[in-house]
Amino acid sequence: MSLRLRASLAVEIHAELCRAYPEEGCGVLVGRDLGGAREVERAIPFENRREDSRHNRYLIAPEQFLAAEKEARAAGLDVVGFFHSHPDHPARPSAFDLENAWPFYSYLIVSVERGRAADSRSWRLAEDRSAFEPETLEILPEADPLARVPSPARGGVDGR
Numbered sequence: 016m017s018l019r020l021r022a023s024l025a026v027e028i029h030a031e032l033c034r035a036y037p038e039e040g041c042g043v044l045v046g047r048d049l050g051g052a053r054e055v056e057r058a059i060p061f062e063n064r065r066e067d068s069r070h071n072r073y074l075i076a077p078e079q080f081l082a083a084e085k086e087a088r089a090a091g092l093d094v095v096g097f098f099h100s101h102p103d104h105p106a107r108p109s110a111f112d113l114e115n116a117w118p119f120y121s122y123l124i125v126s127v128e129r130g131r132a133a134d135s136r137s138w139r140l141a142e143d144r145s146a147f148e149p150e151t152l153e154i155l156p157e158a159d160p161l162a163r164v165p166s167p168a169r170g171g172v173d174g175r
């Protein structure tokens with residue numbers, strides 16, 4: 016099982032979660048489920064709807080989720096997971112995360128330490144729902160080959 020996303024999308028998600036710091040930020044991952052692997056095409060950030068404990072809890076309201084599902088379907092995609100941050104905590108699911116997890120979906124957790132994205136990990140609920148299992152997180156280089164052409168401004172080809 017793996018979750019794939021483009022580097023630029025990872026940057027976008029990190030920026031969104033850093034903006035939410037010191038509270039938890041959250042949203043959904045939209046893309047394609049290819050059996051074992053999933054490709055994330057876009058991320059839809061949500062306002063954390065928790066009224067309390069926003070530093071270590073998040074809530075996605077049903078209407079937020081339904082709107083995201085609608086947006087995904089319209090683009091020929093699906094909601095394949097959720098992302099949220101752990102401000103100043105490791106990128107491991109909490110007991111709260113386990114209690115509130117749904118089967119099937121990928122749960123991307125980003126630890127944000129002192130306002131900066133530190134570590135990202137993706138998880139899926141085990142079949143018996145007793146625990147989360149880690150899944151491989153693949154950050155892909157950009158599809159556009161021009162994005163990978165070495166630029167003199169960034170040090171050039173040979174560094175001279």
Ligand SMILES: [Zn+2]
Nearest residue numbers: 099108109112
């Ligand atoms: Zn969490």
